[in-house]
Amino acid sequence: MEKVEYLIVGNGIAGLSAAREIRNNDNDGSILMVSSEPYLTYYRLKLTEYLYKEFEDEELLVNKESWYREKNIKVLLSKIVEKLDLDNNRVVLDDGVEIEYEKLLLATGSRPFIPPVAGKFKQGVLALRTLKDLRYIKGYFSECKDVTVVGGGLLGLEAAWALKNLGKNVTIIEFAPYLLPKQLDEETSQKLKEKLIREGFNLYLSSSAEEILGENTANGIRLNDGQEIKTDGVLFSVGIRPNIDIVRDTNIEIDKGILVNDNLRTNIDNVYAAGDAVETDGMIIGLWSSGNEQGKIAGANMTGKPMEYTGPKLFTNLQIGNIKLFSVGNIKDFDNVYEYEDREKEIHHKLFTTDGKLTGGILFGDIKNMGKLKNGVNEKVSIDSYLKEEPLFKLVMNSI
């Protein structure tokens, strides 16, 4: 039986980042990554943009094969870890092979959630998660004229934009009354909506897909208010569910995702978890940057170098055509709002403060200051000092 010091299940960014950090701290320990996908780690977050670009698989890889050889990191592709035997520190693969480990990292990621809509198993009802999905979707949509994206979040809007670039007539269906409700206030969201409509998108807000129409193949969608939309294909982008099936019949604690402490260790001493599969503070974060950071922290702790995870630093950056927006921090709870607007140039910036500190911000139209705003919010700088460098902002809303 193969024995390794560090076994990593999943070779997404969380798994890769852990492997990299383990090797930084431990020159000799054997590292094995097992992935059910047939590719070395690739930039999953770039899949949307490749909906409208031609590409070779190689282009999407984070590291070439030679990097793994140089770092002495072994990768087993197209193999599923089917069973965890925690008592004996072993896993069993789908071909029956057993592997023994000293430390185990679960970086199994997530999969798209498709809600229980009638007709969801019809041909042409799709979701994008993997490079294989991308190839299939590109092929399928090449024959489609009208396509619908269900879900007007960040990924949904990016996908809608990519499909528009392919010359499709694109409809977006969003359950919430306005787009990006977590990242934008209603006023900015309204501006985003107007821009999208001007770009030619068909938008249905406060709407949900009730039924996918068509015999075996999707040819329309019935909405909750009874309206029917003609469509040749449907792309769902309404969220993710962590891949936690392999831990369900073990003693590893789970809720929505795998539960971990600040060191990203599970309740089992030598088992760690990172990335989309993990729940922290009751949340599944589902972001590339968090997977990268968590992988690094888990990897360090696995080698005995203590590192703590302090929670995600959430921000959103949407750049589709000439629509540009950036949002950071808390834009829902605040004391004061400061604004700068240039209507002619369609620029609108907002700063949100709590107790005199910068706690959230939105940049719409011109996002070149996003780095500065992000640092200001993450460091909770005083609004007075921020305004010294940004004198054009005016106080528009004062809660006191």
Ligand SMILES: Cc1cc2nc3c(=O)[nH]c(=O)nc-3n(C[C@H](O)[C@H](O)[C@H](O)COP(=O)(O)OP(=O)(O)OC[C@H]3O[C@@H](n4cnc5c(N)ncnc54)[C@H](O)[C@@H]3O)c2cc1C
């Ligand atoms: C289209 C798209 C666009 C995105 N855009 C952005 C963006 O703009 N910004 C951003 O921050 N995030 C974005 N994300 C999210 C980001 O890509 C993910 O948060 C990140 O890739 C998660 O990394 P991970 O390593 O946790 O999991 P994953 O990347 O999901 O990797 C997990 C791997 O483990 C494998 N696996 C699972 N179970 C097993 C098993 N039992 N045995 C073997 N292998 C297994 C899976 O097949 C998969 O290969 C996007 C995601 C998608 C799909």
